[in-house]
Amino acid sequence: MDQEFMAQVETKVTAPTETPERGASAMQLKNVAVSFHGRTAVRDCTFNITKNRVTSLIGPSGSGKTTLLRALNRLHDLTPGAKVAGQILLEGTDIYRGDITVTELRTRVGMVFQRPNPFPTMSIYENAVSGLRFNGVKKKALLDEAAETSLKSAALWDSVQNRLKVAASNLSGGEQQRLCIARALAMDPEVLLMDEPTSALDPIATLKIEELMTELKKRVTVIIVTHNMQQAARISDDCAFLLMGEDRAGELIEFDTTEKIFNNPIDPRTLDYTLGRFG
């Protein structure tokens, strides 16, 4: 039985088409570790995130994928006891450097969350331009243009252009998540962090978001945490595999192109995981 099963699973993964040649780094992680009240949650993360590629963070629960992702736009800043060690460079600048304005950083590194979380008291339009308004943009012409462009980029414009004033809570789960993507895109970020963006969605909505991501990477670098190995294989160009160590802290096991991670990894644990032997 085992061999049969293996044969089914071991379909060769081919990286998504149109993967650009490896270019400049959008972000560089050097020995990044995150701890809460002195307890390390994730450590030893050193890898480069290449511009205009989709980088996925995979690994079982507790391996620190989300914790690592949230360090990339300093979302841990408000968590008491949280400490980020090592270096995270955005375009060569350490994002934890003292003179970096965190609100400005977050406009450059956008985020989409696990559960669709549009602002329930705002309309579709207001949600799409909420980030711009937070940052002081008031001109209606500018906001209108940003709303249209970002909703188009999130493949939502056609279905909502006639009901922009409607409360965002009237949208379906998949549409809400695409609105959240549009909301992040409206800021024109360099990097888009996605924390299991499809885990609360049905398969059709998931497929739409995945299609969207391959489109998005032309203009923004995407980093996605996913639980779903097929998803990582389908959409990501590069892949970081994390695993929980013996002291229950997550650590980076391997980073490479997705093709390599899934077909020819260096570490046997990576193979075990991608073949579904654990996790």
Place this chain on the structure above:
Amino acid sequence: MSIVIPPPPDFTTHEEEAAEFNSAASSRTWYHYLLIFAALLFGAVSVGFVGTIVWNSAPEWAHHTGTLLGGNGWQSPLGPFGGLAMIVGTLETSVIALVIAVVIGLGTSISIVFLIPRRFRNVVATFVELLAAVPSVVYGLWGFLVLAPWMLKTVIPWLNSWPFAKELFGNVGQEDGQSLLLASIVLAVMILPTFVAISREVISVVPNDLIEASLSLGATRWQVIREVVLPTAKIGLFGATFLALARATGETVAVALVAGGVANVQFHLLYPGTSIAAWIATEFGEAQGNEVAALMALGVLLMLVNFGLSLISRWLVSRQRKVLAVV
């Protein structure tokens, strides 16, 4: 390959359970009847309570509704019994108290949820809830013995130095400082813990998702509070406001102690006045005949107002749940 669905296991449906529960079988023991008796007794007491108050106030409603709702002056023991002074006094004291309490209370709840360090947060929140449980007579006593002399000495001279002070507040009323303003301030202090306790709860259940979403769009902490947290909590905050208002309008002893107990329509806040609840409490002892009916009628009025306020706040809280449910 055909799929075989296993037969369902042996189980009891809820319908059967219900049938068993309601059947006249041996399960009806003495406590069954005791419970039904208790429930019936409660129903009878409630209906009797509301019924007798309404019944006893009926003569007044039948003959003097206009005087009761619009007349000024209360001529004990024969009448006429005008309720306007109490109605106006209740409105004045409650609304002023509410404005003070909402402004200070909203600031307090926001601070508790977002500004105070986490380890002190529960201590402060518990302390506020304890304040809400202090019996109102204690607030009244404090208002009369501590706040009134202090106001006479410091606040009132200062208020009198305002332009149009005389038109706004009148001259200093009674020697011991009882006034509508004092009653309003004591009420504000009393309803503040109620408002803070509920509004803190409402604010703290705004999903963290939304806060993080706004932060990751580059919002500052103040923008998160003003543009995401407060709008999301808005309906629940109105609910807290109406509950606080209900508490203010129904408050009796504290107002009776500090308002001065004068049944005269009064818009000068430094003069003594009274409220519906306080007036009932101070007058019922010597009331006879028609005066009893008049006081009962005021009681019915107060009851209806408070029913209304409670219903509104309940409705608002349920609406707030719906807002949060779609998040």
